[in-house]
Amino acid sequence: xxxxxxxxxxxxxxxxxxxxxxxxxxxxxxxxxxxxxxxxxxxxxxxxxxxxxxxxxxxxxxxxxxxxxxxxxxxxxxxxxxxxxxxxxxxxxxxxxxxxxxxxxxxxxxxxxxxxxxxxxxxxxxxxxxxxxxxxxxxxxxxxxxxxxxxxxxxxxxxxxxxxxxxxxxxxxxxxxxxxxxxxxxxxxxxxxxxxxxxxxxxxxxxxxxxxxxxxxxxxxxxxxxxxxxxxxxxxxxx
Numbered sequence: 001x002x003x004x005x006x007x008x009x010x011x012x013x014x015x016x017x018x019x020x021x022x023x024x025x026x027x028x029x030x031x032x033x034x035x036x037x038x039x040x041x042x043x044x045x046x047x048x049x050x051x052x053x054x055x056x057x058x059x060x061x062x063x064x065x066x067x068x069x070x071x072x073x074x075x076x077x078x079x080x081x082x083x084x085x086x087x088x089x090x091x092x093x094x095x096x097x098x099x100x101x102x103x104x105x106x107x108x109x110x111x112x113x114x115x116x117x118x119x120x121x122x123x124x125x126x127x128x129x130x131x132x133x134x135x136x137x138x139x140x141x142x143x144x145x146x147x148x149x150x151x152x153x154x155x156x157x158x159x160x161x162x163x164x165x166x167x168x169x170x171x172x173x174x175x176x177x178x179x180x181x182x183x184x185x186x187x188x189x190x191x192x193x194x195x196x197x198x199x200x201x202x203x204x205x206x207x208x209x210x211x212x213x214x215x216x217x218x219x220x221x222x223x224x225x226x227x228x229x230x231x232x233x234x235x236x237x238x239x
Contacts, residue, residue, distance in 0.1 A: 006156040008046040012145035015052035035090035037222045048128040050145040053079025073137035084131035103135030142196035146203040160216025165233030184238045211235040
């Protein structure tokens with residue numbers, strides 16, 4: 001299936017990407033490098049972001065260690081705000097106009113999430129960073145990314161991970177795992193391929209928003225994949 005031209009894009013970044021070589025937290029050099037790639041990618045595209053919080057605190061892992069699940073998820077949402085502010089700082093240092101909108105109101109450091117305001121920011125060429133997930137426990141930042149992509153009228157959801165696409169098995173554990181160039185939403189769901197959680201995949205399928213999975217850790221890869229080059233997997237409807 002040929003790759004269509006994408007104009008308005010939501011970029012989903014895992015919190016772990018911001019760790020760089022460190023085992024925990026935010027690595028300033030890595031954040032700066034990612035910001036430079038986002039700046040390049042924003043040329044000719046309308047761009048918004050959702051960032052996870054797993055480099056600081058992951059709600060599901062916290063619940064497994066004894067935290068109340070709802071409280072743990074709220075803690076994870078606060079971690080995403082920290083990451084969003086780090087990205088905003090790095091982007092504005094290199095001249096990219098940004099806005100952070102949080103699903104959990106915290107007016108001192110960010111705007112509240114207001115859909116029409118976010119759309120207007122994007123129309124003005126600003127990069128909007130959505131923080132705090134959906135604002136509700138029991139939903140992942142993958143689902144938040146799919147939701148915001150639908151609300152913003154995005155042409156695609158780009159998921160930057162540590163692997164270069166979608167495989168039929170975990171490539172870190174199975175040496176002979178095969179990568180898909182393109183795969184359908186239904187196959188991802190029926191075969192339980194580890195792309196995003198099922199709610200996020202179904203939301204993208206129902207709103208016909210392709211998911212492009214690529215390796216954000218490879219320098220220059222975001223802009224390359226946006227041009228239709230580089231290595232990635234496109235999850236989209238059949239036909």
